[in-house]
Amino acid sequence: MNIKLRSCKSRFAGGMALLLLASSAPAAVNAASGGQAQAPVTLTMYYPGTESPDEAVVEEAINHYLNMKIGVSLDLRPYDWANYNNKIKVMIAAGEPMDLFFTAGWLNFKQFADINVLRDLTPLLARYAPDMMKTMNPLYLKGTAINGRNYAVPTQMNNVTWKGLLINKQLADKYHFDIAGIKKLSDLEPMLKVIKAKESKATPLFGKIADFEGLASYQKLAPDSPGSLMPGGGTKVANEFASPAMSSLLAQYYRWTTKGYIVPSRQAFNSFQDQTLFSSQASVQTFAVLTSSANYDTASQLQTATGQSWLEVRLQAPLITNENLTAGMLSVSSLSKHAEDAVRVINLLHANKKLLDLLDWGIAGTHYRADAGSPGMITPIGKGYATSGPWMFGNPGLTYHTKADAADPNIWARGKKIFDKAALSPVIGLYYDPAPNAESNQAVNSLISNFNANMDRAPQDPATALPKLQSRLKQAGIAGVIADKQRQVDAYLTEKHKLAVQQQALAQ
Numbered sequence: 001m002n003i004k005l006r007s008c009k010s011r012f013a014g015g016m017a018l019l020l021l022a023s024s025a026p027a028a029v030n031a032a033s034g035g036q037a038q039a040p041v042t043l044t045m046y047y048p049g050t051e052s053p054d055e056a057v058v059e060e061a062i063n064h065y066l067n068m069k070i071g072v073s074l075d076l077r078p079y080d081w082a083n084y085n086n087k088i089k090v091m092i093a094a095g096e097p098m099d100l101f102f103t104a105g106w107l108n109f110k111q112f113a114d115i116n117v118l119r120d121l122t123p124l125l126a127r128y129a130p131d132m133m134k135t136m137n138p139l140y141l142k143g144t145a146i147n148g149r150n151y152a153v154p155t156q157m158n159n160v161t162w163k164g165l166l167i168n169k170q171l172a173d174k175y176h177f178d179i180a181g182i183k184k185l186s187d188l189e190p191m192l193k194v195i196k197a198k199e200s201k202a203t204p205l206f207g208k209i210a211d212f213e214g215l216a217s218y219q220k221l222a223p224d225s226p227g228s229l230m231p232g233g234g235t236k237v238a239n240e241f242a243s244p245a246m247s248s249l250l251a252q253y254y255r256w257t258t259k260g261y262i263v264p265s266r267q268a269f270n271s272f273q274d275q276t277l278f279s280s281q282a283s284v285q286t287f288a289v290l291t292s293s294a295n296y297d298t299a300s301q302l303q304t305a306t307g308q309s310w311l312e313v314r315l316q317a318p319l320i321t322n323e324n325l326t327a328g329m330l331s332v333s334s335l336s337k338h339a340e341d342a343v344r345v346i347n348l349l350h351a352n353k354k355l356l357d358l359l360d361w362g363i364a365g366t367h368y369r370a371d372a373g374s375p376g377m378i379t380p381i382g383k384g385y386a387t388s389g390p391w392m393f394g395n396p397g398l399t400y401h402t403k404a405d406a407a408d409p410n411i412w413a414r415g416k417k418i419f420d421k422a423a424l425s426p427v428i429g430l431y432y433d434p435a436p437n438a439e440s441n442q443a444v445n446s447l448i449s450n451f452n453a454n455m456d457r458a459p460q461d462p463a464t465a466l467p468k469l470q471s472r473l474k475q476a477g478i479a480g481v482i483a484d485k486q487r488q489v490d491a492y493l494t495e496k497h498k499l500a501v502q503q504q505a506l507a508q
Helices: 017-022 055-070 079-093 110-112 122-128 129-134 139-144 169-174 185-198 209-214 244-258 272-278 298-306 340-349 353-361 411-421 435-457 462-476 480-508
Strands: 041-048 071-077 099-104 161-168 203-206 286-294 310-320 330-333 368-370 378-380
Touching: 041 079, 041 110, 041 340, 055 071, 055 340, 055 353, 071 079, 071 340, 079 099, 079 411, 099 161, 099 340, 110 330, 122 340, 129 340, 161 298, 185 203, 185 244, 185 286, 185 435, 203 298, 209 244, 209 286, 209 435, 272 286, 272 298, 286 298, 298 310, 330 340, 340 353, 435 462, 435 480, 462 480
Parallel strands: 041 071, 041 099, 203 286
Antiparallel strands: 099 330, 161 286, 161 310, 368 378
């Protein structure tokens, strides 16, 4: 698992001058009739997290600020992570008029949009979120739109994914390794040999079988599911398990386990990040980590978790996918009676540091204090208030950070530079639907899952294991899965082209 950085009406009646003021004046100033003062609109805001002892105090401070800015109040409704998704589904089924609520690609965003649970925000954003629209990279909204419509606003996390290695700098410096000379995975082997021979307590490489497999493709279209876009940037879907690259990578994995460079018993967790967070093995030194899902800040996160510096070796360039753009989003319920106000709050969360600091960290001097040695960094005080961190809301680059979520105070600025230059998936905006071929999808996914679990626990020679897997995948219907993925990719690209033509015609 990637560590995450755990780190919204005023309407005026009358002439044109009052209409021009409506986008910025607080709702409490005038009523629609007679200039009578109105109570601020209160919006419910649901998100995953733990209710804090000082939540009411922080909410009061947030609302004092929001009332002055836009005449709106927030009723914060955090629910613990284990129950949040079910809670939202129950409220949707009951027809509860939620205003703002957190969603994501991995939290039913596409499904909710398809069944009209989410308000179409497209016509509201330019009018009620002007500050955000001026500063946000257009890719965030373009890349998360469904058929050209925006049903949620993504958090500006500058999230990209790359595949490659993280190298322990201390050990690399000790043995004068030429890290810049690593251009392909096999270039690592001489270094692993040295570490194995001279560092008896160190693990030469943490590398799960799935990370080796990840290097064989350019982009998976669904987690744990064969049928991917292959290196080269095209849109042809192929069975990566039938590729020469896969055979070579699995052979390398097996060879390195037999040589003791990879130690299965030291890889009980799904990722090295998990291990450093949740295992006593975090104190065991590791030289290299293979990952197929690193982000721009993974090295910084590992430094925080392990106390050691890590060097990045990218074997595939940073790529922006749906998963990156939809990792954290705020939606407005289609039943909300205050959608305009909700979008105003979203606007502030993307443009107003004061509001973000209050929501993310609480009250200065009570819940955190500034870190005198690192501008922009803070140290939490006590346990009176806490959220899951700045990654969840608005523009995290505006708010404070702690050493627990950013060892380097400049990491967010560097992340933005990487995001702005990263390659964009050719199928950004495509959400693969396994339902048309559900039985075969389930069967092949189960085969891959079992194969990987067995290879991680007790590695087998892929010269015999891979042909057996291919035979079972064929019987389970992998050809149909690949064909259906290709059909969905082709249909998406055709629709995307039609939409672009329509938008161009409207702009002329």
